Amino acid sequence: MQILVLNCGSSSVKYHLFDMETERDVAGGLVERVGQADALATHRWAGGSAREEVAAADHRAALLHIREVLQAHGGDEVAAVGHRVVHGGERFVQAALITPEVERTIEACAVLAPLHNPHHLVGIRAARQFFPQVPHVAVFDTAFHQSMPERAFLYPLPYELYQEQRIRRYGFHGTSHRYVAGRAARLLGRDQDDFTGITCHLGNGCSLAAIEEGRSVDTSMGLTPLEGLMMGTRSGDIDPAIIFHLAAQEQRTLPQIDQLLNRQSGLLGVSGVSNDLRQVQEAAAGGSHRAELALELYAYRVRKYIGAYLAVLGRAEAVVFTAGVGEHSSQMRRRILEPLAGLGLVLDAERNRDEGSGEREISQPSSPVKLLVIPTNEELVIARDTRGILLSRASS
Numbered sequence: 001m002q003i004l005v006l007n008c009g010s011s012s013v014k015y016h017l018f019d020m021e022t023e024r025d026v027a028g029g030l031v032e033r034v035g036q037a038d039a040l041a042t043h044r045w046a047g048g049s050a051r052e053e054v055a056a057a058d059h060r061a062a063l064l065h066i067r068e069v070l071q072a073h074g075g076d077e078v079a080a081v082g083h084r085v086v087h088g089g090e091r092f093v094q095a096a097l098i099t100p101e102v103e104r105t106i107e108a109c110a111v112l113a114p115l116h117n118p119h120h121l122v123g124i125r126a127a128r129q130f131f132p133q134v135p136h137v138a139v140f141d142t143a144f145h146q147s148m149p150e151r152a153f154l155y156p157l158p159y160e161l162y163q164e165q166r167i168r169r170y171g172f173h174g175t176s177h178r179y180v181a182g183r184a185a186r187l188l189g190r191d192q193d194d195f196t197g198i199t200c201h202l203g204n205g206c207s208l209a210a211i212e213e214g215r216s217v218d219t220s221m222g223l224t225p226l227e228g229l230m231m232g233t234r235s236g237d238i239d240p241a242i243i244f245h246l247a248a249q250e251q252r253t254l255p256q257i258d259q260l261l262n263r264q265s266g267l268l269g270v271s272g273v274s275n276d277l278r279q280v281q282e283a284a285a286g287g288s289h290r291a292e293l294a295l296e297l298y299a300y301r302v303r304k305y306i307g308a309y310l311a312v313l314g315r316a317e318a319v320v321f322t323a324g325v326g327e328h329s330s331q332m333r334r335r336i337l338e339p340l341a342g343l344g345l346v347l348d349a350e351r352n353r354d355e356g357s358g359e360r361e362i363s364q365p366s367s368p369v370k371l372l373v374i375p376t377n378e379e380l381v382i383a384r385d386t387r388g389i390l391l392s393r394a395s396s
Contacts, residue, residue, distance in 0.1 A: 001390075002026075002077050003383045004070070004131070006063075007084040008123025010115065011035055013062045017070060017078070018383040025379070027073060031062040041065060045073040059119070060126040067130045080135045081127055082386035084175075084378070085120045087113035088140030090166060095143070095385035097393070098124060098136040106138065112170070112223065135393065137386040144174030147215040152312075155222075169227075171219035173201045175378040177209040178216075180322045183374045185214070187359060188317055197316040197369075198309045200302065201376065202332070203323035204232035204275060208302070210309040218312050220305055226262060230301045232275035235265035237301075270294035277325050277332065299335035306336070310343060318370035319345060327375050330355060333362065337371065344368035 001021065007014040011034045017027040029043035031054065039056035043049060050069075056062040070078070083098070087109040096102050103121065110117040128136055145153075153169040154162060161167045177199045185195035193214030201207050206229040210218040220228030220236075230236045238261070246252045252260070260269075268275040271294035273283045283291035310316055325332055330352050337347040346367035354360065363371035 001079045001387065003080050003082060003386050004078045005082045005379045005382045006123055006127055008059055008119050010119050013059060013066065013123060015066050016379040018380065020383060020387050023380060027070065029066070029069070031056050031065060034059055034062050043069050059122045060129070063123070063126045063130055078131055078134055080137060080386050080390050081131050082137045082139055082382040083120060083124050083127070084382055085138045086116035086141045086172065087170065088142045090146065092140045092143050093146040095137050095139045095389055097389050098138050102138060135390060137389045139175060139382040139385045141172045141174045142170045144178045145171030145216045145219050148217055148219070152218040167223060169222045171207070171209070171216065172221045172225050173207045175381040176201045176322060176376040177211070179377055179381045180320050180374045181211045181214060183359065184318050184320050184372055187372060188370065195317065196313060197318040197320065198306055199320045199322065200326050201323045202302065202321065202326035205234070206231045208305045208309060210312045212313055218309060229305060230298050231266045233263050233266045233268045235261045267294050267298060270297055277329055281331060295335065299332060302336045303339060306340065307343065316369050318372050320372045320374050322374050322376040327373055328355070345371060347371060
């Protein structure tokens with residue numbers, strides 16, 4: 001059984017093709033700069049790869065190109081298509097077969113994810129034209145966090161805002177947190193749904209999740225992905241009155257403030273160098289005070305959330321690091337973890353310096369709380385969920 005996984009952004013389409021007999025990723029690629037004259041496609045398949053300029057005036061054209069590449073390289077027997085969708089609101093607690101009603105709900109959730117859901121819908125509708133005979137499944141970033149209790153997802157605002165507008169914490173990166181929590185359980189010799197600990201998805205976007213017996217009970221992102229940790233270009237948590245101050249004192253408009261908080265803050269805003277942690281680290285090593293300050297702020301914010309989630313859970317079997325920064329920056333892991341030894345998170349300096357790939361432990365053997373690095377695989381989660389929908393349809 002072959003399952004195609006699609007992730008449609010504003011100007012890109014990413015894809016992975018899985019052989020679900022082995023769960024092997026057999027092909028994949030990216031069409032970027034969709035809508036521009038210089039659209040670029042990158043593909044890989046068993047035994048080969050290609051990089052070329054393509055005509056991709058819109059998502060439909062990009063998906064047509066992807067289908068042609070798949071057909072030319074043995075991917076012409078797709079059994080289903082799984083779609084990443086950022087926001088499913090409260091409606092979806094798991095993956096869903098895409099129907100007209102599901103499409104309408106995704107569209108309704110666009111008010112909560114205006115930069116994501118509209119593009120996902122465009123991709124879904126285009127993909128259904130090119131793969132019309134197979135089921136299409138939506139897998140939601142928010143679904144994993146729908147297990148949060150009210151005390152974690154409600155904001156202390158007038159309750160009517162939740163009742164009437166569903167203003168609450170939703171959380172994101174759910175497929176990533178779910179995957180690494182399951183892998184952590186296996187590494188600890190437990191059942192997949194028997195993990196209690198903290199998962200840290202640290203990349204250009206960052207979030208932490210408190211996991212209790214395999215279920216998300218709190219997470220750092222909120223109504224939108226802006227809340228929580230300091231990120232590549234997002235501010236994360238700030239005093240909300242800063243918005244009013246900027247509007248009153250600098251006459252900034254709401255769109256300008258939105259741009260500042262989402263696109264001009266975080267590592268980029270503090271360092272003045274880049275949103276790329278590697279470039280900020282290079283600048284700090286070269287003597288830049290602002291770059292060093294950005295690194296300290298980043299680590300401090302993550303450390304505060306780890307401490308908070310230890311208090312939420314009462315215990316933790318492991319703290320897991322994943323995504324680009326979490327997997328690959330031993331320096332940032334050291335900055336985050338070394339001050340936490342007194343709370344039972346005891347880093348092993350040699351293990352942490354190992355920049356190898358793959359799943360690994362970076363804590364000392366005596367550490368009460370294990371420290372793990374686990375590469376995430378959100379695409380495989382989407383493929384598995386899509387297969388699950390297929391099997392449930394076949395048995396019903």
